[in-house]
Amino acid sequence: MSTAETGSSRVKRGLAEMLKGGVIMDVVTPEQARIAEDAGAVAVMALERVPADIRAQGGVARMSDPDLIEAIIAEVSIPVMAKARIGHFVEAQVLQALDVDYIDESEVLSPADYVNHIDKWAFNTPFVCGATNLGEALRRINEGAAMIRSKGEAGTGDVSEATKHIRKITSEINMLRSMTKDELYVAAKELQAPYELVAEVAETGKLPVVLFTAGGVATPADAAMMMQLGADGVFVGSGIFKSGNPQARAAAVVKATTFYDDPSVIADVSRGLGEAMVGINVGDLAAPHRLAERGW
């Protein structure tokens, strides 16, 4: 009998496989984590501030206080994720030491390195990274990301960027599928992604890791649309706890994600949820405030 191996690609990617069809919710307190778990979240993202507040308050956004992360881990039994700044491998080392279940190398925080992302192969804890297109997704996977989320525009409640990014990724995958082998070499060059990964996507028609959607999802119908567009699941950041009735909205988004192709269920769960989060139209954001443009 062989010995047990932790931290393998299969183990890292495997956790994301188990999250599929589910909703991962941003939480800033143990009480919110409890509400999320009770509403049927598959995992929570432990943060000090949700993206809407990071956006409103400005300044440098960093990894959360370890006490907060540990308090949230202690509160719930579902997986707990936490964010490190892009390129900040020491924040990631700290999150691994805190025993979080997934590390999000996230554009929602202020980047710590404008050239390099974290070498994610060096970690036992799996990483999820954002992407706005297929090339970016494959570069993150090449660096060791075990899960991808399309970026959207976090903290806006405007789902249009999430739509744009998931459509971009799926349409680029569809284009690869139709290419001949010789065309794939050029595609790899144009996507700025390793040929082996490009060829694998062309062959299988999907990313080699799970693909969630994030950034601006605020309603059950938003979540269901992302699922119909091909997402394996959704992240909801500010959309739940910046709304009028977080318990009801969280449970409704969970149900709409499972029954994403059944408009009668989505109609039913969308009733009487109270105020959605106050949104910001992405078009009104000045370029420096567009988080999706962080990371490359």
Add this chain to the structure above:
Amino acid sequence: MNTNLRSESLGPADAASTGPRVGVLALQGDFREHARVLSGLGADVSLVRRPNELAALDGLVIPGGESTVMDKLSRAYGLAEPLKAAIADGLPVYGTCAGLIMLADTLLDAIADQQSLGGLDVVVRRNAFGSQNQSFETDLDVPALGGEPVHAVFIRGPVVESVGPAATPLASLADGRVVAVEQGNLLGTSFHPEITGEHRFHEYFLEKAGRRAAAARTP
């Protein structure tokens, strides 16, 4: 049809299969991986999210995923009681990870108000190994399947803390903890054969479903 929309094709055997009719509980989790393995083995596979989709099945798989979510949704959408009735009626059911939790009679480290469907006379502890950093893969001897060891992937997996008289352990870790059990037509594993290319557990389950199908279709 919008080609961006998700395809629900379940694999090569999709339309023409004459194998046993097997449902995969599709509330959340890696149900498509199970569906692909089962279709590849010749089963006639469908996804189950509503009570009427349980009708006329010869077997059911409860996938990996988050057991708290499956429990909540199965109760909210009226699946839990029909599932319990089907289990009591002898429907072959195979649960992996969260699916094993759903099949256990008794849970440890469940969240408040979490319920299982039951059926397996075992006590199962959720997240028995700790956080994702302790998730692992290893080889297991499974005498009931014969031949080579099973390569098993444990992802924040549960363990069977105690096995009651009605259930039989099928595999244990080196430290003796039970990670696969069988009881009549019910089968549960702490690990995920659906993501490793290991098909023997699914074949073993399909033999049960096939016998059920044969019995049901004999006049």
